[in-house]
Amino acid sequence: MKAFARIDVIIQTLLILGGLVIALSLWGGSNFSDYYFLPYFIVGAWQIFSVIVHFAGEGGKMNKLRKTYLITLLIVLIILVASMASDAIIYSLFGLLFFSPLMALFYLYTCYRESQLYNQGKAGHDLSGQTLLRGNTPAAVVNPDAESQVS
Known part of the structure; x- marks a missing residue:
């Protein structure tokens, strides 16, 4: 996942x-309306691909930032589906444009942020600062201030 995380950030930045x-x-220009929204779809498609790869690569375990993103995305989808009938x-x-x-x-x-943690050799750390026991999978979380570790 370290290599994909680095490539993912580079590709997203370039897109x-x-x-x-x-x-x-x-x-x-005269082509303004024809191609203006194309980057929305290209960046969005890559980010959905990235979400799937990260989800599969981490075994469904996510940090707080990724959970926040996915919950926000779900809320936006619910709003869009609910507003389709009217x-x-x-x-x-129009709101999605912004x-x-x-x-x-x-x-x-x-x-x-995830890529930074990988580069610092802290792949076993959640973005919240908690230490993860098994590599980069947040299966077992330990409070860094606690004396005993939970497996």
């Missing part, structure tokens, strides 16, 4: 910066 370049270069879908989709880039940046930050 987000590339999306900004595309959006700014098309601003006000005119509220327009407002929901909210989804923030979510993308939050997920990039989450992956960056």
